[in-house]
Amino acid sequence: MTVNAATTERRTAGRGRVTISDLAAHLGVTKSTVSRALNGYSDIAEATQLRVKRAAAQLGYRPLSHAQAIRTGRSRALGFVLQSDLHDGYRPFLSEFLAGMTHAASTENWTLTVAQAESEDDVLDTFERLIAEHKVDGFVLPRTKSADPRIDRLRAMDVPFVLFGRTARPDGCAWFDISGETAMAAAVARLADMGHRRIAHIGGAEGFHYTRLRAEGYRDGLRAAGLPWDPRLVCHDAAGHTDGRAAARRLLTLDRPPTAIVAAVDLAALGAYQAIAEAGLTVGREVSVIAYDGTPLAAYAAPPLTTFSVDSRHAGARLAALLIARIRGAAPEDLREVVEATLIVRGSDGPPVLTSHDLGARLAQSRAMGPLHP
Amino acid sequence: MTVNAATTERRTAGRGRVTISDLAAHLGVTKSTVSRALNGYSDIAEATQLRVKRAAAQLGYRPLSHAQAIRTGRSRALGFVLQSDLHDGYRPFLSEFLAGMTHAASTENWTLTVAQAESEDDVLDTFERLIAEHKVDGFVLPRTKSADPRIDRLRAMDVPFVLFGRTARPDGCAWFDISGETAMAAAVARLADMGHRRIAHIGGAEGFHYTRLRAEGYRDGLRAAGLPWDPRLVCHDAAGHTDGRAAARRLLTLDRPPTAIVAAVDLAALGAYQAIAEAGLTVGREVSVIAYDGTPLAAYAAPPLTTFSVDSRHAGARLAALLIARIRGAAPEDLREVVEATLIVRGSDGPPVLTSHDLGARLAQSRAMGPLHP
DNA sequence: TCGCTTGCCGAAACCGGTTTCGGGGGAAAT
DNA sequence: ATTTCCCCCGAAACCGGTTTCGGCAAGCGA
Numbered sequence: 001m002t003v004n005a006a007t008t009e010r011r012t013a014g015r016g017r018v019t020i021s022d023l024a025a026h027l028g029v030t031k032s033t034v035s036r037a038l039n040g041y042s043d044i045a046e047a048t049q050l051r052v053k054r055a056a057a058q059l060g061y062r063p064l065s066h067a068q069a070i071r072t073g074r075s076r077a078l079g080f081v082l083q084s085d086l087h088d089g090y091r092p093f094l095s096e097f098l099a100g101m102t103h104a105a106s107t108e109n110w111t112l113t114v115a116q117a118e119s120e121d122d123v124l125d126t127f128e129r130l131i132a133e134h135k136v137d138g139f140v141l142p143r144t145k146s147a148d149p150r151i152d153r154l155r156a157m158d159v160p161f162v163l164f165g166r167t168a169r170p171d172g173c174a175w176f177d178i179s180g181e182t183a184m185a186a187a188v189a190r191l192a193d194m195g196h197r198r199i200a201h202i203g204g205a206e207g208f209h210y211t212r213l214r215a216e217g218y219r220d221g222l223r224a225a226g227l228p229w230d231p232r233l234v235c236h237d238a239a240g241h242t243d244g245r246a247a248a249r250r251l252l253t254l255d256r257p258p259t260a261i262v263a264a265v266d267l268a269a270l271g272a273y274q275a276i277a278e279a280g281l282t283v284g285r286e287v288s289v290i291a292y293d294g295t296p297l298a299a300y301a302a303p304p305l306t307t308f309s310v311d312s313r314h315a316g317a318r319l320a321a322l323l324i325a326r327i328r329g330a331a332p333e334d335l336r337e338v339v340e341a342t343l344i345v346r347g348s349d350g351p352p353v354l355t356s357h358d359l360g361a362r363l364a365q366s367r368a369m370g371p372l373h374p
Numbered sequence: 375m376t377v378n379a380a381t382t383e384r385r386t387a388g389r390g391r392v393t394i395s396d397l398a399a400h401l402g403v404t405k406s407t408v409s410r411a412l413n414g415y416s417d418i419a420e421a422t423q424l425r426v427k428r429a430a431a432q433l434g435y436r437p438l439s440h441a442q443a444i445r446t447g448r449s450r451a452l453g454f455v456l457q458s459d460l461h462d463g464y465r466p467f468l469s470e471f472l473a474g475m476t477h478a479a480s481t482e483n484w485t486l487t488v489a490q491a492e493s494e495d496d497v498l499d500t501f502e503r504l505i506a507e508h509k510v511d512g513f514v515l516p517r518t519k520s521a522d523p524r525i526d527r528l529r530a531m532d533v534p535f536v537l538f539g540r541t542a543r544p545d546g547c548a549w550f551d552i553s554g555e556t557a558m559a560a561a562v563a564r565l566a567d568m569g570h571r572r573i574a575h576i577g578g579a580e581g582f583h584y585t586r587l588r589a590e591g592y593r594d595g596l597r598a599a600g601l602p603w604d605p606r607l608v609c610h611d612a613a614g615h616t617d618g619r620a621a622a623r624r625l626l627t628l629d630r631p632p633t634a635i636v637a638a639v640d641l642a643a644l645g646a647y648q649a650i651a652e653a654g655l656t657v658g659r660e661v662s663v664i665a666y667d668g669t670p671l672a673a674y675a676a677p678p679l680t681t682f683s684v685d686s687r688h689a690g691a692r693l694a695a696l697l698i699a700r701i702r703g704a705a706p707e708d709l710r711e712v713v714e715a716t717l718i719v720r721g722s723d724g725p726p727v728l729t730s731h732d733l734g735a736r737l738a739q740s741r742a743m744g745p746l747h748p
Numbered sequence: 749t750c751g752c753t754t755g756c757c758g759a760a761a762c763c764g765g766t767t768t769c770g771g772g773g774g775a776a777a778t
Numbered sequence: 779a780t781t782t783c784c785c786c787c788g789a790a791a792c793c794g795g796t797t798t799c800g801g802c803a804a805g806c807g808a
Contacts, residue, residue, distance in 0.1 A: 019793090019795085020794060020795060031794085031795075031796090032797080032798095035796055035797085036796085036797085039796085063794080063795065064794060066794085066795090067795040068795060069795095070793095070794085071795060071797075072796070072797095
């Protein structure tokens, strides 16, 4: 205290921030002691650790992550790169998702840096750059594909990452996901219970693993209900509104059309709405629809869409926590979580008012009389 | 070259990155020379600067922004904090906006770090924290209010910032904005040209400056068309679908109801759609609707919504560029841009099929007969 | 009593940059 | 020919942390 009185006088320049040297001088120890005490090194006496930590809290000392990074190579930053050539630019959940990630990150005093890339190759380059410049310590990968080049690259670079979603070759991967397969199966079960016998599936964009899982869930649901799987009832690669409309149009020209549709994504379902209306039918009566995503606007469709809601904010928060754990060295096998989506029952599903046979007849008749004479 | 041969041998450890020392050794100069050459100091000979820059490019040297930050206090990072208690959680443009910001930032080798706060006070605390820890050098402020506490705080802290939107007291502020006022005025002009004489306005959420500007634009449009401004025709504080529906319901109970509605936001317009349908009317015939935002889903409403589209990506890019310029010392008065929105004509507007008087009579009659007998 | 281990902490190097200071050397001035 | 000035650049300190190394003192057994 007496010896260090002079150095204690040294005023902190930068914005009044208290540095590790200030803290050390205040305590009458060296900054190396402070550093090791705060980082919990065992060669610092328990009592000293407590004293240092208490003083740090009291003086409001927070280490500069940049300064740490230069020595440790770790910047306490999570990376998130969004790929903007993915044509389904509609992401109402991004805001919630980011909020979850940054909230969870900030509780550990980590930050989130987001980058952007034009193409898949550009994403990989961005990974390289961000890692080379130590700007981030790991990545959260949204929208995982069954075969995902990003995973291969990060694995090769030995850079920590976590998936939002699952993938075909899961070795070395940590993830958080929402079970689209059980949701789709539950949707089929619900419709079968209502009396539907012809239930179609409009699948999501090809390549993404969730599309595969949801299609499997649809199949599982049929099997559990004792219904046959008919390839004519499943449509592939419907990413958006237009695709969904086209898919539903095709389904309604079938000899034995479906009386219910389970869509992998809300947007496709909303497209199907339009096709159903064009055919002179009413959603929720002649044709039931259940979808997945919980898009807010779907609540205002006519009729309001019955859909599975996902908690994007919670997903973001879990992913951030998992990634931090992964960076700290946890094994990826221990960092895998899958939760259930929750069904929001609204007005687009109900018992069939027509059998598939009668529905087919009615559609054939209206086609013969022209679309404007139902 | 001969003297430094030994030091040149020193292998780079960290991930094979080339450091300033590597580059200096390679060139046979000191790292101070390299640093000043790359930063364009005038006390380095032109020829040397060229030689250093060439070698840096060739060897792929990129300074570690952390290492720079510790001395300069600048981290080459833009801050963006999203406030998650803003109930209008629907932000389909966030993805585009972020893409624009990060793209522009990365061309200057800057990054974007996003944070999150639960409340307005929390936002201010987050500002303090991010600045104190030198994590960002400035902020982009979305959704500016007429009186915005964030602006006051950042002004007081003397931290650079730019607004997405304008504000009531613009001194010291830089901004990028899209002119909602001219858009609203153009909408009124368009409708007046079609023959509408009673044109209503459904205003946006109270407090946000864009709401005020769009309301002014509506008024300007009326004045230019020689139409009177009637307070009964303007609704306030409609942030979302529900508010928009309520507002339109009220408008349709007026003695002389509007034959056209200009909505400040798409969501409110979509709510109005529902109220119009409930009243047994058809959007685009008895009641025209023009809105603002360019929400993608509005293209699939029935009828497709005529609306003003904003280029969120461009906005993000410009804001990033402006903020970087601001941080580098440009005067805020020189960093103000306002661009026009572009009208997307779809199916929700057209000449009135009924006068306001006749429409009022018809609505009164259907109210008397009950809502189910139009 | 002595030597040896062990616990605890200080001194100093280090990370990768930036910035200050000072001096060598060539050109212009005397 | 000498002085002066200025152009360049090297040497070293510095930013705020982390980590290595070594040494002092207390505790232990012999």
